[in-house]
Amino acid sequence: MPEKKLTITHPLGLHARPASIFVRAAAKFKCNITITHGARTSSAKSILGVLSLGVQKDSEVILKTEGEDADVALQSLEELIKEDFGDAK
Amino acid sequence: MKELKGIAASLGFAIGSVFLYEREEIRIEECQDKDVSAEWQKFEDALKTAKEQISHIYEHVKNESGEDHAEIFSAQLMILDDPDLMDSVKQVLNAKRNNIEAALYEAIEQFAMAMEMLDDEYLKARALDIRDVGNRILRILLGIAESPTAGLNEPSVILADDLTPSDTVLIDKNMILGFCIAKGGATSHTAILARGLGIPAVVGAGDEIMKVKKGERIIVDGSEGFVFINPSDDKVSYYTEKQKHFNQVMKESLSKAHEPAITQDGQHVEVVANIGNVENAKAAMEAGAEGVGLLRTEFLYLEGTALPTEEEQYKSYRAIVDVFGDYPVILRTLDIGGDKELSYLSLPKEANPFLGVRAIRLCFNRPDIFKPQLRAALRAAEGKNLKIMFPMVATVDEIRQARAILTECQNELKAEKVSHAAKVDIGIMIEIPAAAIMSDVLAKEVDFFSIGTNDLSQYTLAADRTNAGVANIASSFQPPVLRLVKMVIDAAHKEGKWVGMCGELAGEPVAIPILLGLGLDEFSMNPPAIPIAKQIIRSVSKEQAKEIAELVLTLENSDQVQSYVRDLLPIVNF
Numbered sequence: 001m002p003e004k005k006l007t008i009t010h011p012l013g014l015h016a017r018p019a020s021i022f023v024r025a026a027a028k029f030k031c032n033i034t035i036t037h038g039a040r041t042s043s044a045k046s047i048l049g050v051l052s053l054g055v056q057k058d059s060e061v062i063l064k065t066e067g068e069d070a071d072v073a074l075q076s077l078e079e080l081i082k083e084d085f086g087d088a089k
Numbered sequence: 090m091k092e093l094k095g096i097a098a099s100l101g102f103a104i105g106s107v108f109l110y111e112r113e114e115i116r117i118e119e120c121q122d123k124d125v126s127a128e129w130q131k132f133e134d135a136l137k138t139a140k141e142q143i144s145h146i147y148e149h150v151k152n153e154s155g156e157d158h159a160e161i162f163s164a165q166l167m168i169l170d171d172p173d174l175m176d177s178v179k180q181v182l183n184a185k186r187n188n189i190e191a192a193l194y195e196a197i198e199q200f201a202m203a204m205e206m207l208d209d210e211y212l213k214a215r216a217l218d219i220r221d222v223g224n225r226i227l228r229i230l231l232g233i234a235e236s237p238t239a240g241l242n243e244p245s246v247i248l249a250d251d252l253t254p255s256d257t258v259l260i261d262k263n264m265i266l267g268f269c270i271a272k273g274g275a276t277s278h279t280a281i282l283a284r285g286l287g288i289p290a291v292v293g294a295g296d297e298i299m300k301v302k303k304g305e306r307i308i309v310d311g312s313e314g315f316v317f318i319n320p321s322d323d324k325v326s327y328y329t330e331k332q333k334h335f336n337q338v339m340k341e342s343l344s345k346a347h348e349p350a351i352t353q354d355g356q357h358v359e360v361v362a363n364i365g366n367v368e369n370a371k372a373a374m375e376a377g378a379e380g381v382g383l384l385r386t387e388f389l390y391l392e393g394t395a396l397p398t399e400e401e402q403y404k405s406y407r408a409i410v411d412v413f414g415d416y417p418v419i420l421r422t423l424d425i426g427g428d429k430e431l432s433y434l435s436l437p438k439e440a441n442p443f444l445g446v447r448a449i450r451l452c453f454n455r456p457d458i459f460k461p462q463l464r465a466a467l468r469a470a471e472g473k474n475l476k477i478m479f480p481m482v483a484t485v486d487e488i489r490q491a492r493a494i495l496t497e498c499q500n501e502l503k504a505e506k507v508s509h510a511a512k513v514d515i516g517i518m519i520e521i522p523a524a525a526i527m528s529d530v531l532a533k534e535v536d537f538f539s540i541g542t543n544d545l546s547q548y549t550l551a552a553d554r555t556n557a558g559v560a561n562i563a564s565s566f567q568p569p570v571l572r573l574v575k576m577v578i579d580a581a582h583k584e585g586k587w588v589g590m591c592g593e594l595a596g597e598p599v600a601i602p603i604l605l606g607l608g609l610d611e612f613s614m615n616p617p618a619i620p621i622a623k624q625i626i627r628s629v630s631k632e633q634a635k636e637i638a639e640l641v642l643t644l645e646n647s648d649q650v651q652s653y654v655r656d657l658l659p660i661v662n663f
Contacts, residue, residue, distance in 0.1 A: 011395070012395075016211065017160075020164060024167070043172055046174070047170075047171050048168065051204070052207065052212065
């Protein structure tokens with residue numbers, strides 16, 4: 001089961017727009033995707049779950065994917081996080 | 090006929106029938122032993138309808154007000170798609186075998202309460218979105234109309250207890266003849282919205298108006314604050330005449346909006362705008378503004394979840410200044426505190442926020458807020474006609490302190506070799522009686538004054554302008570306020586400095602001849618008020634205005650002042 005530890009560098013953290021962009025991207029894949037922050041884990045496809053993790057700037061999250069497109073899902077979500085969700089503000 | 094008096098909140102007259110804006114209460118009774126799959130099917134159908142409704146609102150808002158305003162509705166669509174929320178509804182339903190309404194309500198509350206418990210203002214606000222979405226699905230399930238305005242299909246006067254921004258976003262503007270609102274003051278949401286749309290409005294009319302029934306005839310007098318229910322024929326014909334006169338003056342004003350305001354004896358008077366963002370800037374230019382007398386900078390601080398950076402501020406200020414070319418733009422530094430809060434600053438609660446650490450007082454305590462703003466303003470001023478104005482100044486020391494911090498910022502920018510304006514005009518708002526009384530001393534320290542009549546009136550009369558109970562006392566037409574205005578203008582002119590006004594009074598038709606007579610140099614107002622203000626200035630001579638001003642200063646109260654000018658000058662009599 002592929003997984004990856006990543007740092008959120010966007011100034012807003014996984015809030016507001018970044019969170020919606022992230023969830024929308026995750027929802028495109030068939031596989032199960034979870035995101036873990038500290039002791040809490042949520043489905044990456046749930047906006048309410050992702051928001052309630054309360055991920056601030058510069059904190060680490062662990063992404064896990066499981067299912068048919070698991071590898072490509074992990075890779076593209078990793079890129080999205082590294083590119084600050086496409087808006088380098 | 091029944092006559093009521095509220096607060097005149099937006100100019101003009103509406104004669105028509107009442108549309109009652111009422112929210113229907115959502116009531117849920119729990120029942121057991123339900124067929125789970127049938128209940129779930131009902132839920133899926135309602136979900137589909139809810140998605141259609143919100144997509145429709147999203148498109149509508151996006152087309153009318155742009156992507157940014159619509160974002161909240163795209164977030165709501167995501168909530169409707171949320172797999173966790175769906176699972177949780179399903180779980181409740183399976184466990185309790187109750188009706189879907191009760192199951193949904195329980196699931197929604199679980200999520201909303203979990204969000205509210207988090208120590209994060211942004212997430213707390215999302216709890217509202219979750220409930221909003223939940224209530225929408227519940228309304229669909231219970232067969233309650235989507236919005237209280239569903240039955241609004243002919244132009245009517247909207248009568249409501251109070252209106253929120255989300256209430257007003259969906260009302261078709263062509264269906265609104267006027268507003269009559271039980272609660273609120275001249276600065277309430279509906280008042281501001283109505284002025285922005287040019288729709289007549291009376292607010293703070295009292296709870297009694299809620300007894301009026303749908304379809305009853307009503308007259309709303311947005312210039313004096315009267316409301317007539319089931320008016321007599323005489324009243325109707327009187328107001329029909331007034332409405333005709335008003336519309337005619339409006340029409341003439343609009344056709345000359347872009348011409349300068351020159352008095353009968355050939356004096357050019359500057360008419361500029363109060364604005365709060367780039368969109369306002371464009372609207373102001375279209376309305377004929379010759380610059381900006383008040384750029385409120387709070388918008389940058391209110392829209393985010395953290396303080397705006399220097400760079401973000403610079404870009405916004407520059408974008409606004411660019412709209413106005415060579416015209417002056419007066420930037421007012423952050424005026425937060427009082428009734429304006431910033432959730433992410435978590436400022437301590439004060440017993441008396443209007444008399445507390447607000448505006449410049451807050452900025453002195455927080456150089457991390459003040460300096461980035463001044464630096465951004467100095468950078469935006471480079472090669473442009475941008476002036477800086479400090480709010481809530483009460484003493485000479487405060488101007489000196491503000492000036493010293495500004496100089497410090499200039500020196501820093503110079504050392505960092507960042508291009509910026511080496512010289513900017515500095516002004517202060519005169520909104521505290523102490524500053525008005527000391528204006529002869531303060532005038533030596535600044536390049537200009539701008540009188541903020543809203544605060545000056547409430548501080549002078551010790552009456553909260555947002556409190557409908559005393560709002561009449563806080564009128565800016567009160568002779569004590571006008572006397573202070575005269576004092577300020579005379580003191581500034583003695584030092585060769587100019588005086589503007591950016592309070593509501595500057596855009597009040599009845600006030601314009603008085604202020605002109607007192608010698609006011611610059612009138613700054615909400616963009617929709619500009620064309621008519623220019624037309625009023627064109628209709629009088631400076632000499633005539635002076636006579637009017639001298640006389641009203643001898644009157645006893647605001648009613649006398651207003652009736653005197655109304656009776657004398659037909660152009661303002663609406």
